Amino acid sequence: MTPAVVVDHVSRRYRGVTALDDVSVAFEEGSITGLLGRNGAGKSTLMRIITAQEFPSTGTVRVHGRNPVEHDDVLRTMSFVKESQLYPDIKVKRVIEAASWFYPRWSHELATQLIEDFDLPMKRPVKKVSRGMHSAVGIVIGLASRAEITLFDEPYLGLDAVARQIFYDRLLADYAQHPRTILLSTHLIDEVANLLEHVVVIKAGRIVVDEAADELRGRAVTVTGPARAVDEFTVHREVLSRQGIGSIAAATVTGPLDDLAWARAREMNLEIEPVSLQEFVVRTAGQPVDTAVTERISA
């Protein structure tokens, strides 16, 4: 497969704070990738740099082999839906209309359906709509633009569970009919885990996981049982976290375990449970916040 977006040794520094630190990553054409990590890890910065809303301090970005900066035809292949999108003081209807002019592959049919699904208040000024409706406007634009590369950065602040499910279902249905490259950044990892083909985790400006979602399932397991047995079992393994209560301990180790390890665990009376993608991300990206991140948050 060929990558739609290639990020090559990109760093982004703001007055002594490094938001992205030598990031190299490629996003495959026609795949859905989850861009995961804590607040301030660099997810939004990376998305802004890909869409040329911000420039790297060093390194390059190529979108279908071309530099997106100041290339209108390249920019029109990308739809970027972000949490903090600002719109001019016009009605919702006008916002969607304006988007339809910008994107060459815009689908009026899909837009109409989504407007109905989310029950968008078309005649209200976009600055007066609720937080959830504001997010829904972005989702309608992101999906209906059918852009070759669509980036969703925390797209559903204020949307309830029902509306989020509508988003997932419509995304999946339209993606199946019109495959495209999708980058989805979210904190609701459990909700989107099954939609993802690929997972990228950013921690303090660096990529710490870049793998197929299938590979990550069963990548870590939690071993629970008598503390001594747990420690004996995990002694030669990479322990991501360990908790203990009295004589009982639970340790999360990187897997997968082979048949021999499973048999041994059974003999030692240990319980083994797979770790969900969400837990895996929490344990790989959620280590104690280091100084680089603290500086960035206070900056």
Place this chain on the structure above:
Amino acid sequence: MDPAEVTVLDEGTPLFLQIAQRLSSDIVEGSLAEGARVPSTNEFAAFYRINPATAAKGINILVDDGVLEKRRGIGMFVVVGARERLIQLRRKEFADQFIDPLLVEARRLGIGNGELIDLIRHAPEWPEPQEHAETQAGEAS
């Protein structure tokens, strides 16, 4: 099929494997008859709410195993004779998957092989599996 039951996919096992396992179970149980059309990749993706590429990967495992066949322009179908082949395969895996763990737990509890055989002998009888499968296949067609 009860949607609440079938849509729950577990963690840990790769999704595409689970899709392949579900499909082969449906074929073995007869709810997916030989010669029947299998839902498309996109139908699977929408139903299980998973990535279409993942669904395709699961279906392709069964195509490679000769359980499903692609008919150009019409869709994916269950190969005639697939059920018998899947049952043979599963019989081979039966000892590994079920008997070995059973023996480990029995040993842990101090249940000897003789006692275990007695337990199995006194277990309540199930209806004949063959008949069960046929009624299901009848309902499905």
